[in-house]
Amino acid sequence: MRRLTLAEVEDARWGHGNSGLLFITDRCPVGCAHCSVDSRPDSPRITDFALFEDIVSGLALSQLSMVGISGGEPFVERRALQHAVRTLRAADKDVVVYTSGIWANTASPPNWVQQVIQQCGAIFLSTDSFHQAEISDERFMNAARAIATHGVPIFVQVVEVDGLADRTESLLTAALGPTWSTMAEIKMVEPLPYGRAEGMFTPAPRRRGSSFGTCPVAKAPVVRYDGVVTGCCNESVLLGGGPAWLRRKIGSALELAETLEDFRKSPLLQIIARVGVGELAHHPRAGDVGDREFHSICGACWLAVKRLADDPQDGLLTAMAAMGEESAL
Numbered sequence: 001m002r003r004l005t006l007a008e009v010e011d012a013r014w015g016h017g018n019s020g021l022l023f024i025t026d027r028c029p030v031g032c033a034h035c036s037v038d039s040r041p042d043s044p045r046i047t048d049f050a051l052f053e054d055i056v057s058g059l060a061l062s063q064l065s066m067v068g069i070s071g072g073e074p075f076v077e078r079r080a081l082q083h084a085v086r087t088l089r090a091a092d093k094d095v096v097v098y099t100s101g102i103w104a105n106t107a108s109p110p111n112w113v114q115q116v117i118q119q120c121g122a123i124f125l126s127t128d129s130f131h132q133a134e135i136s137d138e139r140f141m142n143a144a145r146a147i148a149t150h151g152v153p154i155f156v157q158v159v160e161v162d163g164l165a166d167r168t169e170s171l172l173t174a175a176l177g178p179t180w181s182t183m184a185e186i187k188m189v190e191p192l193p194y195g196r197a198e199g200m201f202t203p204a205p206r207r208r209g210s211s212f213g214t215c216p217v218a219k220a221p222v223v224r225y226d227g228v229v230t231g232c233c234n235e236s237v238l239l240g241g242g243p244a245w246l247r248r249k250i251g252s253a254l255e256l257a258e259t260l261e262d263f264r265k266s267p268l269l270q271i272i273a274r275v276g277v278g279e280l281a282h283h284p285r286a287g288d289v290g291d292r293e294f295h296s297i298c299g300a301c302w303l304a305v306k307r308l309a310d311d312p313q314d315g316l317l318t319a320m321a322a323m324g325e326e327s328a329l
Contacts, residue, residue, distance in 0.1 A: 002094060004121040006155050006185045009096060012066040013233075014216045017264035020064045021233050022056070023224040024080055025072035028100070045072075046080050046225045051251065055223055056084050058256030060091035063264070066121075070098040075113065080225065082112060085119045094121040098157075101125050101143030109146050117146065122153040124187075141175035144184065148176055154184035209300035210278040210290035218273040218301075221263050227251055231263040232272075234298060242302040245309035267321035268308055272301055275320055280304040283316060 012019045026044045046052050059067055067088050074081050074097055081097075088095050097120050103113050117123065125143055147154050156172065158164050165186060172180040220233040229248045230237045237246050250256045263269060271280060277300045281290025286307040294300045308317065 001119070002121055003151065003153055004094060004096065005153065006122075006187060009066070009122055009155070012094070013068075013220055015219065017063060017219065017260075019066040019068065019220050020059065020062070020260070021068045021070055021220060021222045022059060022084060023071060023222055023235070023238060024069055024074045024084065025077045025225060027076050028071060028073040028102075044226075046077060048226070049080070051227055052080055052225050053083065054253045055225065055227065055250075055256055056087045058250075058253035058260070059223065060087050060093065061253065061257060062260050064093065064260070066094040066096065068096045068098060073100055073102055075099055075103045075116075077225075078112060081116055085116050089119045095119060096122050096124065098124040099126070099143070101140055104139050104143035104146055107142055107145070109142075114146065114150065117152055118150045120152050122155060123147050124155045124157050126157045137171060137174075140171055144172060144175040148183045156184055156186050157189050158186060159189055203295040206293035206295055208290065209292050209294055209303070210281050212277040212294075212297045212300050214274060214276050215272050215297050215301060218269050221260055223256065227256075229256065229259050229263075231266065231269050236298070242298065243305045243309065245305055246302075267314070267317040268305065270321040271317065272304075275323065277301050277304060279320065280308065283308060283320075 025046065069081065069084060071077075085095050085097070097116070103109055125140070125147065144154055144156075156168055158168050165188060168186055169180075172184050172186075176183055215232070217234055218232045222230045222233050222235065222238050224238055227250045228238060229250055231246045234242070236242065240247075248259045248262075250259050277297055278290060280286050281288075281304075286304050289300055289304045289307065292300075292303070294303075308314065311317075
């Protein structure tokens with residue numbers, strides 16, 4: 001079983017078409033105030049398991065080398081999570097699961113949870129002050145120990161708020177001992193003003209569209225349990241934000257394979273990922289992208305996509321994408 005470092009996971013995520021994300025459920029029992037997808041205990045979950053099996057089959061047959069599994073909380077979908085991890089591992093895909101650790105209410109989690117952990121190349125475990133109402137320090141430490149017991153690397157995602165990095169180090173020391181850094185790494189993440197967190201965090205200052213560079217999330221598609229597929233891993237797109245071109249609806253493994261390939265080969269997404277969103281302002285049909293101001297790269301990207309996505313045979317986009325491919329070599 002291959003175990004992954006954080007650097008290896010990041011390399012796979014930012015390599016164009018190398019990784020994807022399986023959004024296995026909207027449901028989550030934690031209810032964090034900073035949730036960027038507004039996941040709740042009563043949010044939607046899988047109702048068409050035959051379609052879900054097709055989706056997993058399509059991912060298994062794809063060119064993706066690594067598949068992340070997130071939500072919501074993946075462990076609330078026992079049957080689906082077990083099936084996905086087992087199928088993807090049989091197809092020799094690296095599997096990475098994102099979890100809050102809600103399942104670790106005892107020192108020894110259920111056997112099925114341990115079986116899922118054993119098959120993962122790494123696990124992202126979240127902790128911060130927003131989780132504390134439901135995820136106690138003891139539960140977090142139970143989760144960390146359970147993962148480490150199986151030799152699976154732990155990447156602890158922490159929202160960038162003053163003092164949380166030090167607190168996380170203290171928890172990891174208490175859970176795993178002074179050599180915790182041989183088993184776990186801390187990854188600080190910026191808070192996202194989407195979903196339930198909209199209005200909670202101060203947006204970044206506005207910038208001219210021409211100032212934005214490349215967007216690495218344009219390299220990794222997302223597949224939701226109900227067949228919605230997006231060309232990037234911005235989950236707000238999955239929930240209906242941004243231009244419709246970035247979303248597709250599939251109904252079979254074959255359609256998923258075709259959609260993933262379409263996104264992988266898209267000159268527009270290749271430019272966004274490799275050349276830069278701001279560079280699209282040089283296109284005659286997207287000049288206003290450079291002049292207008294946006295709080296984030298997503299706003300500039302969405303406007304550029306709306307301006308340019310209606311012509312798949314655009315020769316200028318093809319040429320710009322080819323330049324980006326050469327510079328990436």
